[in-house]
Amino acid sequence: MPSRLWFVVLAALFLSGCNNTLNPFCGSARPAPLIGSLIPSTISFSQLSQGVVLTVNGSQFVPSSEIVVNGKALAATATSAQQLKVTLTTDVISGPGKVDVKVMTPSGNTGDVGCSSGGTTTALVLTVN
DSSP states (O other), X not given: OHHHHHHHHHHHHHHTTXXXXXXXXXXXXXXXXXXXXXXXXXXXXXXXXXXXXXXXXXXXXXXXXXXXXXXXXXXXXXXXXXXXXXXXOTTTOOSSEEEEEEEEEOXXXXXXXXXXXXXXXXXXXXXXX
């Protein structure tokens, strides 16, 4: 009977949508990022010609997480699981206005076992004057 119980537990994991923390097959899954704040949240357009370091604070960031500015994915530096940094220039932002900033973590190699992996946050707004 113990082997039948093991089968029931495995079936429950697969059929329940696969809780990544419980399913051993979800080992390479990446967490969905969460975004909390931008530093700075307002910049002047003239600052962009010199380059401005944007810090994105949140959680569940991994080295492969990218900062997405108005739909353009930018390679970021993960200083920790709570912070990403990228340098913004006029190549990225072409003029003053409201700029959507998101974090995107690509999915890991989870196979087809129902594991969730990666994702994109909702947007925060960077104001460029």
